[in-house]
Amino acid sequence: MRIRMLVEMPEGATRNGVPWPAKGEAVDLPTAEAAHLVAAGVAEEATDEDDAQAPAEAKSRRRKAADTEGEAP
Structure with missing residues (x-):
């Protein structure tokens, strides 16, 4: 599977x-x-x-907010 890294791994990290x-x-x-x-x-x-497209940094990734409807505070 081909992936693109969204973060910089710590210095010295290897696979x-x-x-x-x-x-x-x-x-x-x-x-x-x-x-x-x-x-x-x-x-x-x-x-x-x-x-061939823009680097991953140009793409915005955001988690969806959890649906809290019906939950007690």
Whole structure:
């Protein structure tokens, strides 16, 4: 699965001895590992078309507010 990093990993962080890609760069990872990073908000799914578009920093990602209707304060 191809993903694009949304954050800069800590200095010195590696995956199997290889430094993580920089923020905005894409990388191919095993599906389970890539899906975990996407779910955690560390990366987003990328395609070959995305590589030609604006960097991830230009995209805004925001979580939806929880629906609290019907809940007691």
